[in-house]
Each structure stands twice: as structure tokens, then as C-alpha cells.
Amino acid sequence: MLRFSRPVPWRRLPDGFLGGDSGSAPLEFLAFGVPSLIVTLVVCQVLVAGYLNNLLLDAAMEGALVASAADGTPQAAQERVRRVLTAASPGLVGQVVVSEDTLDGQPAVAVSISSHSPLLVFGVIDLTQTARALNENY
Numbered sequence: 001m002l003r004f005s006r007p008v009p010w011r012r013l014p015d016g017f018l019g020g021d022s023g024s025a026p027l028e029f030l031a032f033g034v035p036s037l038i039v040t041l042v043v044c045q046v047l048v049a050g051y052l053n054n055l056l057l058d059a060a061m062e063g064a065l066v067a068s069a070a071d072g073t074p075q076a077a078q079e080r081v082r083r084v085l086t087a088a089s090p091g092l093v094g095q096v097v098v099s100e101d102t103l104d105g106q107p108a109v110a111v112s113i114s115s116h117s118p119l120l121v122f123g124v125i126d127l128t129q130t131a132r133a134l135n136e137n138y
Contacts, residue, residue, distance in 0.1 A: 045119050052092065053127055056113050059084040060131035063111035067098050068133035074098035077111055091118065100135075107135040 059081045067077035078096045085093045094115030101110035112130040119125055 049117055049119060049125065049127075052089070052115075052117050053129065055085070055088050055092070056115060056127055056129040057131065059088075060111045060113045060129045061133075063096065063098065063113075064109055064131040064133035067109040067111060068135045068137075070136045072109075072137075074109075077109070081111065081113060085113075085115075101132055103132050103134055107137075108132045109135050 062084050063077040063081035066072050066080045067074055077098045081096045082093055092115050094113060097112045097114075099110050099112070101108045110130055110132045112128065114126065114128045117125040117127050
């Protein structure tokens with residue numbers, strides 16, 4: 001068993017040596033807590049906007065594939081897009097336009113979806129996605 005010859009003397013720091021922290025907690029919360037909360041909310045809003053953008057693109061692609069099928073119609077494509085968007089987010093359903101287009105010189109069907117994003121930080125942002133698929137009816 002080891003024994004120390006004498007106890008280690010602890011020096012007492014003079015009062016106010018480190019500047020003291022009396023009353024600085026509310027100030028630190030305001031200086032660092034609030035900006036970090038705002039940055040976190042902005043990042044979450046950007047992630048939600050990206051998710052909604054991908055959701056619109058996926059719904060437009062589903063509609064384009066339905067409209068371009070051999071027995072597909074524009075009405076069936078619009079119905080499919082509305083069902084996909086309603087299942088994911090009921091308030092996201094916007095204007096759906098199905099039109100004839102060309103893709104590399106071949107006849108194609110284009111489905112465009114216009115909606116708005118319910119973001120809090122940036123306000124309402126208009127989202128538009130268009131998907132094209134080769135038409136199998138020709």
C-alpha cells in the first residue's frame with residue numbers, strides 16, 4: 001500500500017479569478033441557444049422542402065407512367081397523381097396537367113404538378129415538377 005508523505009496542498013483561487021459566472025446563464029442561453037434553435041429549424045425546413053420536392057417528382061413520374069401505358073388516359077394519370085399525393089400529404093395536392101410532348105424525337109406524355117410548400121421560415125414556396133415518359137400508344 002502506498003502512502004504519501006504529506007497531503008497535496010490545494011490552493012484556493014482568489015475570488016473573481018475566473019471572472020465569475022454569476023448571472024451569465026440567461027445571457028448565454030440567449031446568445032447561443034436561440035441562434036442554434038433557429039439554425040436547427042431552418043435545416044429542418046430545408047429537409048422538408050427537399051422531401052416534398054421528391055414527393056412531387058415521384059407522383060409526376062407515376063402519372064406519366066400511367067398515361068403512357070398502352071391503355072392509359074390523361075384522366076387516369078391525374079387520378080393516380082392525386083391518389084399518391086393525398087396518401088402522402090392531403091394538403092399538397094395542387095394543379096395536375098397532362099400533355100403530349102416529345103422525348104428525343106419520340107412521342108411522350110408529360111405530367112406537370114404545381115403545388116405550394118407549407119414552410120414556416122421561408123414562407124410559401126411554389127413547387128413545380130414535370131416528368132416525361134415515352135408514349136406506348138403509338
